[in-house]
Amino acid sequence: MTKKKQVRNKGLLPQLEKEGTLDKEIVLSTREKLGVPVGSRLFSHHTLASYRKLSFYHPFDLPQDSLDIILSATYNHSIESFPDKVDVNLQPDTVGCETWRKLRNTLDKTPPASIPMGHTMRRGGITERRSPFSVKLMNSGVHSSQTNPGYSRQPAGGAIFFY
Structure with missing residues (x-):
């Protein structure tokens, strides 16, 4: 399952096709956001709430x-x-x-499926094989001896023996 990425909607109208329908087209004084007078830009820009309050907008559910x-x-x-x-x-x-x-004025974009090395063959298996001897115990005390794997310290004499 691919994760959808939410990107900010930079358009003048929100995309609410899943929520409801419009009976008629919305009249905009401009289609541009930059280089136009402030009044026409504010008149043309709709938020989610203002889009839902239009008299010719009818929600589904x-x-x-x-x-x-x-x-x-x-x-x-x-x-x-x-x-x-x-x-x-x-x-x-x-x-x-x-x-x-919708709670935010965003667009859902699915990332493109990446094909490694140009073909659809998938590699599987174990990526890392960890040794059970290299795991440190969670409850080991401060006075426990740290020895190399394969060696042990005998409690009686303190000499190191290899098994």
């Missing part, structure tokens, strides 16, 4: 009442034993799941 909001929440009463009061109204778009509504 708009919740009608509080029951619709609760039914679309991420809360599942069969999994959670002691939920918070907020969990019943917590929506998936605030958690980070992709939904029908």
